[in-house]
Amino acid sequence: MNYTSAEMMTVAAARALRPGIRCFVGIGRPSAAANLARRTSAPDLVLIYESGTIGAKPGRLPLSIGDGILAETADSVVSVPEIFNYWLQPGRIDVGFLGAAQIDRFGNINTTVIGDYRDPKVRLPGAGGAPEIAASCREVIVVVQQSLRTFVERLDFITSVGYGDGPGARERLGLTGRGPVQVITDLGVLEPDPTTCELTLVRRHPGVDVADIRAATGWALRVADDLDTTEPPTATELAVLRELEAASREEA
Amino acid sequence: MGEVTTLQGAIAALVTDGVTVALEGFTHLIPTAAGHEIIRQRRRDLTLVRMTPDIVYDQMIGAGCARKLVFSWAGNPGVGSLHRFRDAVQRGWPVPLEIEEHSHAGMANRFAAGAAGLPFAVLRGYTGTDLARHTDTIKPITCPFTGEVLTAVPALNPDVGIIHAQRADRAGNVQMWGITGVQKEVVLASRRSLVTVEEIVPELTPVAGGVTLPTWTTTYVAPAPGGTYPSYALGYTDRDNRFYQEWDAISRDRDTFNSWLDGNVYA
16 A cells, blocks of 8 residues: 555554553644544544643544644633643653654754744744643653754754753753653654654655665764564555545635 | 623723733634724734743734733644744734733732732642743742742732623623633632623523622623634634634644734724
8 A cells, every 4th residue: 555654654654653642742743643442443542732721532533732623522621821831741641752853862842943042044933832841741752854054063042952962961950751762753763862863764654775874864863773664554544544634625 | 890882882991002921712712802992992012921822912912912911822823833923923913012921820820919909820830841930920939938039929909800701791790601711710800800701691691610700800891792703702603713723724834814903904
């Protein structure tokens, strides 16, 4: 069965969500992955959106974090101060999904600016909920397309902290969550080395060469000795994902 | 008291050049009509405050209303970047835009402190980020009980808070429901406020999950049916997702944007 690298990435992200966990979701690929997981491997996944909707069960992909379908299908709708203070901050949420404009070898993320902050080359939307999601969710999963533009040696701006400057940094900073446990891209999957915290390639997607992944990484990428290959998307995963995406295109 | 008046009258009374104004709405219930009225009245040098500045702030910035933006995420939700915001920050068009940048948790806590009558709020946030280096309204604070170092952010008390709700009664009591974001905090934190509503009804009946703002918490209430477009008011209007996508093309080019303003806001 044919599939795109973007579909492979979304499917891999959906598989990373274990049944029953509570997941903080943003719009776009994370939301597609979380909703795919809820329809396949993790039907009891609890979806939490920063608009204050807890336990949302949308019948189609929501088109914004404030989509009415989230409020109408949620277990509870709370205010924005409450979602951050009572739900995210104390570590009640298992997994936070984040994207990135730039990411470094320690999983630190920039979504603020390319170039100098006071004289930017490209001004991006900014932080939103990401800094505290990165700090306080028990685990973070980053979903991002892999390229030299994105996987950089040095971030132009640290919006959200992964492992800071390496081992011990999260503890020193008082960040309560574990940090990024997986970075899922269109080429493969990276995980932090247990000792050095440096992102290491642990899986490549079917048909992708390690050389291509290295070429899309702006630092000397470490590759696991027991490098694995991702299982391709199943027919069911692809059918459900395509149905979800088609339904949201119709809506738009 | 939430005096029921016209949108035009309320904006003229509340929003003068140079004031700090927060038009809040978290993708739902965005007070677009009020933003357009501010553009029409050609207000200048405003400090605009909002967690999620989106299309209506892009329009106000592009129309030259703003001197400064206090925010945590400035984008076109589900689509991408805001081109008028970007043009103002990168190239100072039509006027330079100063920014004061936070995270959502920080902004939400700043409004909550404002509503609570406290000078600042405490949270676990920003640690290790460059936001803490560039924004001087983010400071460390030591807990007097445990010695733990946390983050303090100052209260936000805008001169004017503007939100949109589903309905109000003739006495100006306001009712909203669905995703209500940070709107209650904004009204309570602001010195004066305006709530635009889909309709004025003889009597408010309870709605599940509803938030009520008694008339004595607001300054003005003004009918503005459909006034959240292209956002929506749950139970009244639908979000126009297509317009969010179209805005990307309209806003990319200064001339296209200006003719859009002429045809849709000034006209």
